[in-house]
Amino acid sequence: MPFAHTVAGTHYVFPTLADLLAKATPARSGDQLAGLAAESAQHRVAAQMALADLPLRHFLSDPIIPYETDEISRLILDTANTPKALTRLEPILSLTVGEFRDFLLSDNATPDRLADLAPVLMPEMAAAVSKLMRLQDLILVAAKIRVVTRFRTTIGLPGRLSTRLQPNHPTDDPQGIAASILDGLLLGSGDAVIGINPVSDNVNSVTTLLHLIDRARQRFEIPTQSCVLAHITTQMQAIEQGAPLDLLFQSIGGTELTNTSFGINLSLIEEAHQMAHSLNRATHPNPNILYFETGQGSALSANAHHNVDQQTIEARAYAVARAFNPMLVNSVVGFIGPEYLYDGKQILRAGLEDHLCGKLLGLPMGVDICYTNHAEADQDDMDTLLTTLGLAGVNFIMGVPGADDIMLHYQSTSFHDALYLRKLLNLRPAPEFEAWLQSNRHPELSIQSLLNA
Amino acid sequence: MKQLIPKPLSLRDLTPARVSLTRTGVSLRTPEILDFSLCHAQARDAVYATLAIPSLLEALHQRQLETILVHSAAPDRPTYIRRPDLGRALAPESLERLQPAAGPIPRLTIILADGLSALATNRHAIELLDALLPKLQQFSLTPIVLAEQARVALGDPIGAALQPHLTLMLIGERPGLTSPDSLGAYITWNPIRNPRPNITDADRNCISNIRTEGLDYATAANRIAFLCREAQTRGLSGTALKEAADTAFPSNPESAVPAITS
Numbered sequence: 004m005p006f007a008h009t010v011a012g013t014h015y016v017f018p019t020l021a022d023l024l025a026k027a028t029p030a031r032s033g034d035q036l037a038g039l040a041a042e043s044a045q046h047r048v049a050a051q052m053a054l055a056d057l058p059l060r061h062f063l064s065d066p067i068i069p070y071e072t073d074e075i076s077r078l079i080l081d082t083a084n085t086p087k088a089l090t091r092l093e094p095i096l097s098l099t100v101g102e103f104r105d106f107l108l109s110d111n112a113t114p115d116r117l118a119d120l121a122p123v124l125m126p127e128m129a130a131a132v133s134k135l136m137r138l139q140d141l142i143l144v145a146a147k148i149r150v151v152t153r154f155r156t157t158i159g160l161p162g163r164l165s166t167r168l169q170p171n172h173p174t175d176d177p178q179g180i181a182a183s184i185l186d187g188l189l190l191g192s193g194d195a196v197i198g199i200n201p202v203s204d205n206v207n208s209v210t211t212l213l214h215l216i217d218r219a220r221q222r223f224e225i226p227t228q229s230c231v232l233a234h235i236t237t238q239m240q241a242i243e244q245g246a247p248l249d250l251l252f253q254s255i256g257g258t259e260l261t262n263t264s265f266g267i268n269l270s271l272i273e274e275a276h277q278m279a280h281s282l283n284r285a286t287h288p289n290p291n292i293l294y295f296e297t298g299q300g301s302a303l304s305a306n307a308h309h310n311v312d313q314q315t316i317e318a319r320a321y322a323v324a325r326a327f328n329p330m331l332v333n334s335v336v337g338f339i340g341p342e343y344l345y346d347g348k349q350i351l352r353a354g355l356e357d358h359l360c361g362k363l364l365g366l367p368m369g370v371d372i373c374y375t376n377h378a379e380a381d382q383d384d385m386d387t388l389l390t391t392l393g394l395a396g397v398n399f400i401m402g403v404p405g406a407d408d409i410m411l412h413y414q415s416t417s418f419h420d421a422l423y424l425r426k427l428l429n430l431r432p433a434p435e436f437e438a439w440l441q442s443n444r445h446p447e448l449s450i451q452s453l454l455n456a
Numbered sequence: 457m458k459q460l461i462p463k464p465l466s467l468r469d470l471t472p473a474r475v476s477l478t479r480t481g482v483s484l485r486t487p488e489i490l491d492f493s494l495c496h497a498q499a500r501d502a503v504y505a506t507l508a509i510p511s512l513l514e515a516l517h518q519r520q521l522e523t524i525l526v527h528s529a530a531p532d533r534p535t536y537i538r539r540p541d542l543g544r545a546l547a548p549e550s551l552e553r554l555q556p557a558a559g560p561i562p563r564l565t566i567i568l569a570d571g572l573s574a575l576a577t578n579r580h581a582i583e584l585l586d587a588l589l590p591k592l593q594q595f596s597l598t599p600i601v602l603a604e605q606a607r608v609a610l611g612d613p614i615g616a617a618l619q620p621h622l623t624l625m626l627i628g629e630r631p632g633l634t635s636p637d638s639l640g641a642y643i644t645w646n647p648i649r650n651p652r653p654n655i656t657d658a659d660r661n662c663i664s665n666i667r668t669e670g671l672d673y674a675t676a677a678n679r680i681a682f683l684c685r686e687a688q689t690r691g692l693s694g695t696a697l698k699e700a701a702d703t704a705f706p707s708n709p710e711s712a713v714p715a716i717t718s
Binding site for chain 1: 467470471472473474475476477479481482483484488492493495496499500502503537538539540541572630631632633634635665
């Protein structure tokens, strides 16, 4: 069914819902690379006007990627189409996308009502409404939503900001990694997770690094959780070999083909989830176990985007995450490169879009506030995104020594950046971790004791 | 926040990461900020650097090596950044310049490319070739190709046109904050595939991080020459060859660093 809108005497036609969403998307290089972007500024606003008039009910009957060919489409529609889900969605289905924006910004959209919608909201609805929002809307709506998850620490409580301590090293050297872990712990980082990107995706590396974190955690009684960000099948093998795995990691995308290119599907994630759950390593009952990473552009990069714009596909990845009740979800917003998000302005908007869309779907959203050296961005851009995400209530950010990841060759946020945000906005670490920082165990930390743990 | 505990062992001795930075309040002190800014400035300048064509040509001609200049379909750096697909295709006038090579077999085409850091190619390519060429005497060289606005996969249309048995691309890698001049070497066996195009990154072998503070020229040359010889012996490159190389050079984890140039 085509969509159309006339502005200033020009009649614009959008043949499909996917095309309408793409043309309505604020400008970004990835949609231009894919040939999906609006051809002029007026074209874009015409699409936004047409989108604003579209009833949300329409999304239920017009999947942007066919139900028959994509298991994420099936997941999304099967979640939204049960009688119970439809009862929850009913109050918004008669709204247009524009009216949905107005509702979200109104006082009627209470945290409780938003939490009620979150388990069943279609990601395409969240993506659509975010395309009509300015940055202040993305911040104000997100700030109403708290998503709290638990393993050994509790992440996402009001007034809290957590960090993933990211102690990567170009050769996975245990001493080098321990030095970065110590530096981070001394600066109050690591309450969301201590998470290492390994150079070598093999069982022995993963197991060695998990033991490194686990020994330090036990010796100093650090309330946190470990993760080594290898492929999910490598982590499953590590579990089988008895590795002390806390959080289970996987990169995910918003189309079945993207996930195929990652070597995963929904049933594989579920199988691994059950394995990790059975280890019973959390202190909290009914813990959240999964750690997902996503990012706009991954589907196009894998030639798996079905001519859908990258922000809508990103929101669909959040439906995948939602199905597994994760501990942490992280949009690695500036990592995928300037062919997808060209400059600081595009990275800023994408980071706030991803955060809001994830929160609307009830996810514990963190953001890797970052850029590569071939993007038109610098530390000033990161400060802007960092500060606005703090105001929006982001659950966690990265903590990288000096913001310089010497393994992945990009710039993220530093331990000091997190301290800046905590100081500026009077935010505190997760309560269990905060108590540990004030305990007599924290002053005992030293590199010798970490290495000999 | 508590004071740092006095430590006999400096964290800086254990990792090249930016640990133990000095602070004022919760913020970094001025010298730390300026050091970071300088590193980022150097990385940015490297991204926008251009191949030093006259001096590269002079150095190659001094070594009695023939040369051909080509350009990708990306006309300039901003387009190159936004359109990786254009960086993987030859400009039409460059394609006309490449004729199938003759001469003894097996033939090898060496390509010097800017990639995301022409600085790396300008600094390291000639000295690396000096270490490498004596080890590759079983191959006959086609003219050396100098390629501007090039991605790794530009080696495939170059290979298809020159028809060597092997291409070796030396290309500037995406600059890290402390590595603006890191050179990568990509080896692709039989770039004339039928049906074309069906070459993926899994069909290549990569030696990464060739720079003064990283992999030295002699070591890099040994590894590249080993891969070239093995590719010829086995008639393949890529994942299968990587396993053999990891066995032969188990102490060189650089090869496992993910490719960031393509």
